[in-house]
């Protein structure tokens with residue numbers, strides 16, 4: 001049975017070893033062994049840099065502890081993420097969110113280059129066919145998948161699988177464009193937008209959020225550049241009226257995530273990837289949104305495992321035991337203690353993703369929780 005190591009967010013004694021940074025050090029001292037990383041091996045620490053306004057990411061203090069642990073094992077870490085907006089702007093976002101070489105003690109690099117098109121197409125599965133893996137992740141021989149666990153408007157639950165799938169695949173490829181990028185998970189077919197003029201209030205939020213400036217309104221009519229559009233879905237998600245949609249299917253989307261994650265992991269030896277899930281500041285939406293809401297449950301702690309499904313299942317089990325926090329989206333929606341909070345908030349059957357990950361051989365639902 002796979003082991004999942006856990007450190008609680010509670011500090012029951014006023015000493016460093018009872019703090020979350022102190023406990024993360026202890027967790028990693030027991031987890032990062034020579035079996036994972038070779039001397040001088042480059043280790044990708046894959047995280048999410050967040051966005052302007054979404055500050056509830058894995059904090060730099062934790063990234064630094066992870067980088068230090070990798071260095072202590074004799075290997076060489078770098079912190080990385082794929083481009084979500086224009087590359088230089090995304091590095092600035094990382095910097096503003098506190099992630100830079102000085103703060104994390106390791107180089108901070110864009111996994112798919114300044115333009116988000118430095119990637120390598122590999123075979124995926126029945127849904128996606130092919131995906132463009134960020135070249136830095138594709139070529140790295142070892143990785144720590146460092147995920148901020150939260151809710152997600154489309155995925156319901158977002159943790160390590162989503163971090164690998166959406167975060168390991170680029171927005172677009174030089175030849176196949178968005179169709180082998182992460183947009184192929186977001187939409188179906190040609191991914192053509194449907195704009196409802198009756199619902200649209202011309203607030204312009206969709207145009208403002210577009211990282212590629214693809215959208216404009218001419219004579220109060222929605223227009224967009226379909227060739228350049230990544231199908232990232234940011235515009236549809238911020239639309240307050242539901243006036244902008246593109247074709248999608250919840251179950252296909254949920255199953256496409258582990259398929260993409262499997263493609264990303266296929267570029268690594270199985271014993272070269274470690275997962276760290278941060279169950280902290282568990283807010284309802286993705287870290288790429290233009291704002292972070294307050295958490296829907298209390299901070300829980302940090303989980304470490306080398307089994308992708310086990311670390312996800314343990315995370316879900318722990319969130320399910322939590323009471324919804326007052327003054328949060330969970331309480332707005334009258335979610336009660338004992339209910340599945342993330343399921344009730346977003347109404348997405350997120351276990352589809354986990355079950356598909358098991359079917360694809362990405363790990364085990366059964367785990368042994370080892371608390372430090």
Ligand code: SF4
Nearest residue numbers: 210229230232233235
């Ligand atoms: S999906 Fe929307 S926000 Fe994303 S690139 Fe296309 S038009 Fe812009």
Ligand code: SF4
Nearest residue numbers: 200201203204206239
């Ligand atoms: S965000 Fe929605 S309501 Fe606002 S302009 Fe765009 S389509 Fe219209």
